Structure formats: structure tokens, C-alpha cells
Amino acid sequence: MSLRETLQCRWGPNRRPPWWTLPIAALYRTVTAARHALYRRRWLPSDRLPVPVIVVGNLTVGGTGKTPLVIALVEALRARGYKPGVVSRGYGGCARTPMLLDESPDPRVTGDEPALIRIRVRAPVAIGRRRAAAARLLLDTGIDVVIADDGLQHNALARDIEICVVDGERRFGNGRLLPAGPLREPLSRLNAVDFVVCNGGAAKAGEVVMSLHTERAVSLRDPASTRALESFASARVHAVAGIGHPARFFAALRAHGVAAIEHAFPDHHAYRASDLDFGEGVAVLMTEKDAIKCRAFARENWWSVPADALLPPSFFDAIVARLVRRA
Numbered sequence: 001m002s003l004r005e006t007l008q009c010r011w012g013p014n015r016r017p018p019w020w021t022l023p024i025a026a027l028y029r030t031v032t033a034a035r036h037a038l039y040r041r042r043w044l045p046s047d048r049l050p051v052p053v054i055v056v057g058n059l060t061v062g063g064t065g066k067t068p069l070v071i072a073l074v075e076a077l078r079a080r081g082y083k084p085g086v087v088s089r090g091y092g093g094c095a096r097t098p099m100l101l102d103e104s105p106d107p108r109v110t111g112d113e114p115a116l117i118r119i120r121v122r123a124p125v126a127i128g129r130r131r132a133a134a135a136r137l138l139l140d141t142g143i144d145v146v147i148a149d150d151g152l153q154h155n156a157l158a159r160d161i162e163i164c165v166v167d168g169e170r171r172f173g174n175g176r177l178l179p180a181g182p183l184r185e186p187l188s189r190l191n192a193v194d195f196v197v198c199n200g201g202a203a204k205a206g207e208v209v210m211s212l213h214t215e216r217a218v219s220l221r222d223p224a225s226t227r228a229l230e231s232f233a234s235a236r237v238h239a240v241a242g243i244g245h246p247a248r249f250f251a252a253l254r255a256h257g258v259a260a261i262e263h264a265f266p267d268h269h270a271y272r273a274s275d276l277d278f279g280e281g282v283a284v285l286m287t288e289k290d291a292i293k294c295r296a297f298a299r300e301n302w303w304s305v306p307a308d309a310l311l312p313p314s315f316f317d318a319i320v321a322r323l324v325r326r327a
Helices: 003-009 021-040 066-079 112-121 131-141 187-192 246-255 288-297 313-326
Strands: 053-057 084-088 125-127 145-149 161-167 195-199 208-213 216-219 226-228 237-241 261-264 283-287 302-305 308-310
Touching (some): 066 145, 084 112, 084 131, 112 288, 246 261, 246 302
Parallel strands (some): 084 145
16 A cells, blocks of 8 residues: 555544644645735735636545536536636646647646546637646637636636535545645635535535436447446446546446446556456446546447536526626
């Protein structure tokens, strides 16, 4: 077991972290607070775009459902007359300069999540470590609102609306900062965001309820070919998940009666064909994020399982109302 896996085992509720992580967490808190103060007092500059910016992020390491929410937000804003674009760091990709994604992005270059968003919703997507520079590439595409995927801690890009996504099952673990716990920022940061979205589990007062809906599988070799998840219930199936919280994907399959042989990989794993060599003819179900990286060597019986974020329409209406006030 790696050091990171060992620490993650101690991040759960009511778990005490190793003693040596506490002074590091205290230093991390001091540095984080100082950095926020520098931006708040404008001693460090935040780049303000000529269009509104919506940031979708979280307080914890690991997956909480940000990417499905970004996709749902793009679709909801389009339905309400907006032309959204998405900016991302491009984590896991090898690109070193800001770039716009084309219609067939290579996840090895762009990162898996930006590639998934670009292919899924066909909206303009830009990546770059300097998100403000990347976001400016979107302006020439005709967008009128920018959605920043996983940018809550990236203060160099000024924002108009902040959305924090919370894993409703794991919540905030032991409530401690890295590396003593899973938090990137103190829990007090929630008081400053505009919306807290709870993905699964039991939402707290004031949180927006979100659920991930899965019902079909899509062939990697032929995207026009789909099957109901229940059709895999009586078959021998392998399930692959290289996301922040693989257990969520496996649980979704079980909810449809699919008792798969589970294979959890690290988040943003760079797959090789040998990783999925489970035998000819055996069905393999994987998340969309994994499928983006496996299409080049996909076999006949490999399937992607899309997850759609379901949220109340009033949430999107509230976002639009804030955009209107900003204009």
C-alpha cells in the first residue's frame, strides 16, 4: 500500500491522522490563508474576463462529481439561451501551453476530463495551467459565459459564481487539512461560495441535491450501439473505474443488478491495452472518463457507462438570475 493510500485510510470520519501529519497540515493552513489574504487585498492579481465566470470545484481531494455537474450546467445554460465555454487545467495531459480543444481531442495531450466534456457536449473547451490565459482563448469562439472545471482554489481567475460539490456519502472525512485529512481548504470556505451541491447521500440544509443517473451502456467500438445496464446482470462482466471514487461506479452497477468483477485504478490512470486484458469476449464496463482513454485499442465487448447529473431546475434558474444581475 502506498503512502497516499495509507493516509486516505486515516481520513475517514472520527479517524485520527498520523501525528507527523499535523504540523504539516498546520503549515498548509498558514500558507493557504496567506495566499487568500494576498488575493483578497489585491497584492496578487486576479484576471477579470469580459464575460461572467462560474467556478465548479470542491474542498476535498478525489472525485465528487464535478465533471458531470459541468456537463449538466453547459446543457442547462444552452437551454436558457447562453453560449457557455469550459476552461480546465488539463490535468493528466502533456500540453504545456494554453490550447483550444478540437472535435477529436487526444486525452494524452488535453487530459481526460476536458476531452470528455468536449466530446460529450460539443462546447468550446480550453485548457492551460494558467486558466485565465486559457479562458481568453474561448472569447473568440462566441461564448458569453465561462465555466471553470475544478477551479475553486485557483484565485488567479476572477469569478462571479462559485459552486462547491460535496460527496454526500464521504462528506469531509475527518475534517482536517492535507495531509492529515482530505481538505484542500478549511470548512469555513463553504461560507463564501454561492452554492453547495450535494452529490448523493443525505444533503444538509441549504445544499442543492444532485444525483448521478446511469441506465445504459455505449459501445466503445460503435457509439451508435447501446444496451440497457440490466442486460449485463446475468453475464460475466468486468468493471473498470479510474476515477476519484471508484466505489460509486461499482455501486451504480450493482443497483442495476450487475455483479461485476471490480477493477479500481488510480484517478486519471493512463491505460494500456494490457491493463484490461481479461480474456476475449468478456464484457468490460467502464466510466466515460476511462472510455475516452481506451477507444484507440477498444475491443468488441467494451462498454462505456454515461452518468448524467440530475439537479432541480430551480438551481439552474438561480444561476441564470445571478448572471442577469451581473450583466
